[in-house]
Amino acid sequence: MKAIYTGRAADKSMIGKIFITSFLGALLLAPVPSSGDRAPVIPGAKETFAVSPSPWEDRVLLYALKKNVQGETAAYVPGSLYTLSKSGNSWSVREMKTIAADMDSGKIVWAKGNAYATSSSGIFLLRPSAAPRKIYSGKATGLAVSKDGVYLAFWQSPKKGDTLTVVRASNGHVVRRWTRPYHLPTESSGWEMVFTPDGKSILARTYDEEEDTHLKSFNLHTGSITTLLEGCNSVVQSGAAIFVFGGQGESKGLYEFAGGQLQLLMHIDEEDSLTPTAHDGLVVVTNTFDKHLLIYDVANHSSQAVKGCEDGTVLKSGQQIFFLHGKIFPGSAGCPNPN
Amino acid sequence: MFDERDPREMSNGTVQSTGATVGQNPNLPQSSTVPVAPMPPGVRRTGSKQPVGTRIVDMTNQVFMPSRIQPKPDIALEYIDAKGKPAPRLKGDVEREFLDDVAAQGIKSIRIGYTTNGRHKLNSNHPRGLAADIDMINGKLVNTYHQDQEVKALVDSIINRFNARHDHEVYGPGKQLYRDRKPFNNPDLAKEHEGHIHWTRRR
Numbered sequence: 444m445k446a447i448y449t450g451r452a453a454d455k456s457m458i459g460k461i462f463i464t465s466f467l468g469a470l471l472l473a474p475v476p477s478s479g480d481r482a483p484v485i486p487g488a489k490e491t492f493a494v495s496p497s498p499w500e501d502r503v504l505l506y507a508l509k510k511n512v513q514g515e516t517a518a519y520v521p522g523s524l525y526t527l528s529k530s531g532n533s534w535s536v537r538e539m540k541t542i543a544a545d546m547d548s549g550k551i552v553w554a555k556g557n558a559y560a561t562s563s564s565g566i567f568l569l570r571p572s573a574a575p576r577k578i579y580s581g582k583a584t585g586l587a588v589s590k591d592g593v594y595l596a597f598w599q600s601p602k603k604g605d606t607l608t609v610v611r612a613s614n615g616h617v618v619r620r621w622t623r624p625y626h627l628p629t630e631s632s633g634w635e636m637v638f639t640p641d642g643k644s645i646l647a648r649t650y651d652e653e654e655d656t657h658l659k660s661f662n663l664h665t666g667s668i669t670t671l672l673e674g675c676n677s678v679v680q681s682g683a684a685i686f687v688f689g690g691q692g693e694s695k696g697l698y699e700f701a702g703g704q705l706q707l708l709m710h711i712d713e714e715d716s717l718t719p720t721a722h723d724g725l726v727v728v729t730n731t732f733d734k735h736l737l738i739y740d741v742a743n744h745s746s747q748a749v750k751g752c753e754d755g756t757v758l759k760s761g762q763q764i765f766f767l768h769g770k771i772f773p774g775s776a777g778c779p780n781p782n
Numbered sequence: 783m784f785d786e787r788d789p790r791e792m793s794n795g796t797v798q799s800t801g802a803t804v805g806q807n808p809n810l811p812q813s814s815t816v817p818v819a820p821m822p823p824g825v826r827r828t829g830s831k832q833p834v835g836t837r838i839v840d841m842t843n844q845v846f847m848p849s850r851i852q853p854k855p856d857i858a859l860e861y862i863d864a865k866g867k868p869a870p871r872l873k874g875d876v877e878r879e880f881l882d883d884v885a886a887q888g889i890k891s892i893r894i895g896y897t898t899n900g901r902h903k904l905n906s907n908h909p910r911g912l913a914a915d916i917d918m919i920n921g922k923l924v925n926t927y928h929q930d931q932e933v934k935a936l937v938d939s940i941i942n943r944f945n946a947r948h949d950h951e952v953y954g955p956g957k958q959l960y961r962d963r964k965p966f967n968n969p970d971l972a973k974e975h976e977g978h979i980h981w982t983r984r985r
Contacts, residue, residue, distance in 0.1 A: 492904060514951050514982065516961055517905035519968060546904045547970065584970075600970050628864050628917040628925065628978040629896040630971075632903055653977075654865045656901070676901045714901045714909075732909035 482777065483527050483534035488769030493544070494756050495551035496721040498682050501529040501758045504551045504558055506544055507769060515630055518547040521563055527771070529762060542567050542575060548584040555592035566595060579615045585634030589642040594618060596645045598634045607647060607661055621661055621668065623651035632656070637680045646685065646700065648675050658689055672698070672705060677716040682723035688715055697728055697739060709739065720757035727755050734767065734781055751778035857881060858891035863899060864917065870898045873911055876983055880914060883947050883981065886939040893918035895978065907951065912983040925977035927955035940979060951982035
């Protein structure tokens with residue numbers, strides 16, 4: 444575990460204690476795969492992205508690329524949607540060829556027993572035991588769904604600026620739009636957004652200021668825009684909880700958004716991102732480049748560090764799965780030692 | 783004295799063509815002389831790891847040359863992000879390659895805002911330390927490309943030179959997107975590069 448992962452901004456003297464709790468947390472959190480567990484395989488996959496576990500069952504949706512890609516243009520290479528399900532000790536993997544998205548726009552969210560996924564041609568509703576149904580035509584980037592499943596929010600890219608659009612999920616009618624300029628003097632790095640628990644606002648990463656990527660709140664009823672956090676790398680919904688990675692200096696790190704406020708959980712001085720889990724109290728802090736993950740347990744203020752994998756999540760049953768170069772490992776032991 | 787020119791420019795004491803016809807921007811006059819603007823006061827913000835006013839001179843391939851040969855002007859290079867904070871410096875060999883690549887005619891100063899700092903796209907070359915984003919040239923912001931003819935000429939000149947030198951990812955304002963010197967269209971990527979030039983080290 445890197446030292447920077449162990450310092451909480453509120454109390455630097457906690458560093459040693461957090462090392463210990465992190466270690467204990469690792470012992471408690473890490474499931475031991477049974478001997479019957481066999482890793483699910485996506486044939487030919489080189490890369491996985493937009494990992495999104497179901498809050499209700501041991502199922503995860505994600506996209507996979509079947510060729511190696513590199514550079515900024517890699518973000519625009521489409522890959523198919525896959526569903527991974529676990530029943531007992533066996534996994535099933537299914538490709539949904541009709542739905543494909545790239546790393547820039549691909550996003551999967553869950554609400555009311557259904558999933559919603561972006562594709563290069565629109566937004567699809569995925570229901571249990573039913574064929575995918577396109578509910579919005581046109582390219583959508585990033586995606587959020589309100590808790591009651593009534594509204595969908597996503598970015599669209601007109602010729603100038605970026606437009607945050609909210610539609611009714613039932614009929615695709617536009618409820619509100621905000622068009623923001625692109626001012627950041629570097630490339631975009633994701634378009635994550637979430638609805639607040641009360642459904643009244645959308646929290647989204649924005650590129651409309653020169654200085655940094657900010658987390659802003661877009662009020663659905665008044666249309667007002669409020670900056671919540673300067674510097675925002677990621678915002679995700681894990682179960683019903685909302686987690687944010689961002690901030691600056693000593694205030695940079697993992698936050699939870701609760702009661703209308705952001706609370707710093709852990710100071711982390713890296714350019715990390717977040718992957719949701721199926722649980723309110725667990726989120727995965729990911730450093731894809733260094734292949735360094737941290738599974739943070741909010742209730743216990745403990746964390747489990749995993750090295751050697753690019754991404755990971757925790758399913759409803761507590762089963763952990765990890766990802767590296769298109770391979771899937773049901774447990775951190777599968778992640779190759781980076782040393 | 784030390785001659786700091788690229789060896790490819792020194793065969794007979796005259797500047798050779800570096801093959802600028804390949805991937806060249808048709809909007810740039812072929813014989814254009816790019817006007818040079820001094821770095822205005824206050825542009826070099828404090829807080830950089832480089833002392834204010836420091837010139838990082840490309841000393842690659844130093845060759846002792848007779849004094850009658852005019853050396854190529856050096857380029858002031860600074861690493862400051864849009865918040866005015868220091869940006870991580872490119873590693874030695876990468877920085878030398880960058881300076882070789884960016885030394886288009888009339889370029890006196892370059893500001894790099896992003897190297898490994900900030901979050902970037904998955905699979906980007908930034909976290910690998912192999913990419914740089916230029917947001918200021920000769921003290922002028924790249925995002926004034928469409929309003930300032932001088933900036934347009936400077937940007938186009940740099941992009942032409944990058945392409946001539948086989949850089950594999952070159953993106954800049956005016957929908958100038960090149961991969962391996964081949965232009966391509968991507969409205970999203972074009973929009974994101976209206977305010978800076980993205981350089982990636984050669985393969």
